[in-house]
Amino acid sequence: MINRRQAPAIKDAVNFDIQLKPLEQFRLDNGIPVYVVRSTEQETLQLELVFPAGSWYESENLVASATNFLMKNGTSKHSALEINEMIEYYGAYLNRGAYHENATYTLHCLSKHITELLPTLQEVIQDPVFPEQELAIFIQNMKQKLAVNLQKSEFVANRHIDKYLFGEFHPYGRVSSMMAYDALQTESLRAFYQQHYTYNNCKIFLAGNLPDNMVPLLNQYFGSTKWNGERHNLRPEMPVLPAEEKKYRIFNDENGVQGSIRVARAFPNRYHPDFPKMLVLNTIFGGYFGSRLMSNIREEKGYTYGIHSQLYNFRQAGALNIQTEAGRDVCEKAIAEIYLEMNRLREEPIPEEELSLVRNFMIGSILGDLDGAFQVIQRWKNLILNDLDENYFYNNIRTIKTISAEELQQMARLYLVPEDFYELIVI
C-alpha cells in the first residue's frame, strides 16, 4: 500500500539552473538591428517590428494608437480589404499594438508562407496612406466600443486609478474619450507616422522556424533602403502629477451588483534596486493563487471570484495595484481585509515554509514561461527595449532564490503602508 498522506519528494527550485536561451543578433544592410531565437520543432514563425511610437510621443490624445491601427487599412497600392485578403489567404495573423512607449506590428505565420507575406508587410509598414473613410469608420466604431465599456465598472475603475496615480495629462494616466476620437485627423496620423515609423527607429524580433534565406529576404524588404528617411525623436520628460485626494467612491450604475475595487500606490520603476525584491513580496501578497489576498478574501471569505495585486513596470514610473470585483455589500469589508494583509506583512516575518513555496512557485513559473522560442524572444525583447541585458534577468532569479524574510518585511514596511494608497470603489 502506498502512503497517500506522504507527499512525494520534490526537487527544490533553488536547485533549478535556469538559462535564458541565447539570442542571435545581426544588422540589416541599412543598420536595422535584428534579434533572433530559432527553433525547429514547429513549422511556425513570429516576426515583430517595434518602433518607439507609443503614446509617450504623441502630442494629441489617441494619435499613436490610431496611427498604429490604421497603417494596415490602406496603402498607395492596396485597400484595407486587399491587404487583409493577402494576409488571411495564407492563414497568417498580422496584429498591431500601441503601448506607452512602443508600437508594434507582429506577423504570425506558417514558415512556408513567409516569402509570400513579406511584400504585404513591407507595404503596411512603409507605404500606408490613411484614407479618410477608414479613419471615419475607426472613430465611429471606437466610440461605440467606448460607450459599451463605460458601462463596465471595471473599465471605469481602471481609468480612474491610472489618473490618480499619474495625472490625467501624463501618458500613463491619459484616457480615451469621445471628444478625443472626434478630434482625430488623417493629417496628424500621417505626420506621426512619418516622424516615428522610419528605418532608423525600427527593431526586428524574430522567432521560430526560419527559412534558410531569411536574412536576404529581410534585407530585400526592410534592409535595402533608408525607408521613410532618418528621424531622431527626443523622448520628452513628463513629470507625473498624482492626485492629492486618496479615497474615492464612484457610482457608475445604481443597480450594480458588484463594486470594482482598486487600491494602488506609486512605486519605483524596474531600474530601482527594490523592484526585484518587490516582485517576490507582491507574489506573496497578491500575485498567485495561493497569495495572502486570494487565501483570505476569496478562499476564506468568498467576497470575490478573484483578487490580484500587480506591479506596473512602466519605463518611467511603476505602481503597485490591487484589484478585485467584489459583492456590492462586501466592498468596504474587502478593502479592510486588504489593509489587514498589508499590516500582517509589515508586522510579522513571512514563515520560512511560505517563502520557500513562493520561491519554488516563481522559479517553476519562469521555467514554464521560457518554454518555446516565442516565449524566449519575448523575454529578450523586454530586456532590450528597456536597455537591459541578461544580467537583469539572472539578478531577478537570484533575488527569488535568496531573498530573506527579513528583507521582505523591510520591503513591506517601506511600501505596504495604507496611508500611501489610493482607494477606489466603482459600483
Place this chain on the structure above:
Amino acid sequence: MVHFSKFTLDNGLRVIVHEDATTPMAVVNVLYDVGARDEDPRQTGFAHLFEHLMFGGSINIPEYDEPLQMAGGENNAYTTNDLTNYYIELPAENLETAFWLESDRMLSLAFSEKSLEVQRKVVVEEYKEHYINKPYGDVWHKMRELAYSTHPYRWMTIGKELKHIEDAKLEDVKSFFFRHYRPQNAILVVAGKVTEAQVKALAQKWFGDIPSGERYVRHLPQEPVQDAPHFLEIKSKVPLDALYKAYHMPSRIDPKYYAADLVSDVLSGGGSSRLHQVLVKEKKLFSNIECYHFGSLDAGLMAIEGKLVKGVKMKDAEKAVEEELDKLRSELISERELQKVKNRVESMLAFEDMGLLSRANNLAFYELIGDAADMNTEFAKYEAVTVADIQEQARAIFSPANANTIHYYAGN
C-alpha cells in the same frame, strides 16, 4: 504530428503519454466526461460549482494547491456544457507530485462543509461578474432558452439561476462525485519531458487501486428539429442596439461539422471575412459583427452577433445580415475563398500544437470524442470539404425556420 502512446488501467482509466524531450516541463491533464448537460434541470450550475470544490482538499491531502506550488507547479480547470478538464504544469522532475494530487482527488474528496460554503459564494460572485454586472451579460441565458426546448444546453455552464448554486447541498456534492468522477469516466494525459515507462509505473502506482466505479451512460433528451423561427425582444440599459441570431448546427462529432465550421470562417474571423467587410466596412450598419459556434458535442448553435451603428434601424441591419446568409445559400463560394479558410485552419492547428499544455488538452479531448489519434488527421477532414459542402451546410443551418433571433434594444 503529435506522437503518443495509450494504455488502459484495470479500473478503466485511459492513459495517454506524449513524450517531448525539448521542454523541461510536464503536463498532467485529467478530463472528466461530465459537463453542464449532465445536470438535473432543478440543479443547474452544479458541474461547474463542483469543479471549484475539487480544489478544497481530498481525502488524504488537506490542501491541493500548496504542495503543487511547492513543487513549482501551476494548475487550473474549466467546465463546459460537455466536459470538465483539470490540468497541471510543473517542472518534469516533480512529476510525481501531480500524480499524488490528482489520484487522491479521484479517490475521494474531503467533502468539507466549509469549502462548499465558501465556493458557493465565490461562484455567485463569478456569476455576477460575468453575467449580471456586464452590459448584454444576460443574452446567452436568454438565447439558450429560446433555441432549446428540450436539451440541457438550455442552460449555461454557470447555471440557470443564482438560487440553484446557493441551494447546493453536501450530499448532492457526494453523489455527483461518485457518479461522475470515477476512473471509467476519466482520461489522463501526461505530456512533456516524461517517458512511457515512467508514466506507466506512476499511473499504476497512484491510480491503479482506485475503484473503477459505474460507467456513466448518458441518456439526454435530444432536441427536436426546430420547424419555425423563434423570436425575442429585450429592452435593457445598454448603450447600443444589438442583434443576436443563433441557428442549430451539427455536433462536433458529426462528419458534417467540418463544413459547418468553415461556414463560420467564411462569414467571420478576419478583416477580409464577409460579415465584417460588407456590414461594417461597406454598408456601415454594424460597428462589429461576429459569427462563431461552441463546437458542442451534441448538436450545437452557430451564432451571429453584432452591435448596430447608432441610428441604424434593426430591420435594416437584420435584412442586410440575411442577405449575406442568403448569398451563401444561393451561390457557391469561390475555390480561392475555400482555400483561404482551409489555410486558416491549418495555421490555427499548427499554432495550437506549439504549446505543450494545448497538445495535452487536445489529446484528452480527441480521446473523449473518439480517438486521440484523430488529432493528427483532423486537418485532412477539413481539406476534404468542397464548395458544394459549404453551400449544403449554409442551406441547412441558415434556413429561416432554424433561426432564433434576439433584438436587444438600448432602453433607459
